[in-house]
Amino acid sequence: MRIPHIYQPSDLVIGDAIDLGDDAAGHVARVLRMGEGDKLSLFNGQGGEYLATISAVSKKKVQVIPEQFIDKQVESPLSIHLGQGISRGDKMDFTIQKSVELGITEITPLFTTRCGVKLSGERLAKKHQQWQKIAIAAAEQSGRNTITTIHPPISLDEWLAQSSEALKLTLHPRAEHSIKTLPKPEHGVRFLVGPEGGFTDEEMAATKQQGFVDIRLGPRVLRTETAALTVLSALQLEFGDLAL
CATH class of the missing domain: 2.40.240.20 (Hypothetical PUA domain-like; domain 1)
Structure with a gap:
């Protein structure tokens, strides 16, 4: 047992x-x-x-x-920070739970132009607390000994402006690059997934200005909760501990 x-x-x-x-x-x-x-x-x-x-x-x-x-260590050697456009209903909960199971290091929920979730003040604080509890429960279930950091939600522009040496990726169905063509990330990965409605053209332009590279995951358009988990699995398989 x-x-x-x-x-x-x-x-x-x-x-x-x-x-x-x-x-x-x-x-x-x-x-x-x-x-x-x-x-x-x-x-x-x-x-x-x-x-x-x-x-x-x-x-x-x-x-x-x-x-x-x-002294049991089950953490991936690959540090991964997900910037996730906040999705409706329990989709965000699902994304956080499964991302933790797959070894994500950090998650920042993002307010974007097409984000259909309106949160502020006390409601925002309670939602953030709920998301962190989901991450703790997922760590317990999956046998991890480290708790994924769920950062307080911020705007997409604020997240893009954060300084980082990590490999920066944006999921886009019409991108030219795939994970197979990426260089080995020496300082971890920051990857960005939009909400249900995706990113606007202006938001995509902003990601490129901050050094983010567009990547695709095949010919099909994935739902936001599927996209994040697929990118994470592919990164772990290519560069992390799923390759072991």
């Missing part, structure tokens, strides 16, 4: 009992229905994981004792 993999954002010390955070405790006690003496795998995002035993369970608290550190 697979030992549950749980994120605990605090220092973990062998032999020192610790109370799990509220979200983790609720998942362990109420969803997984685990009890005293059961085993967990804990990680805090600082590398590796800890084999731990549950020492006490109540309605509101789960106490565990880390017993063994395992």
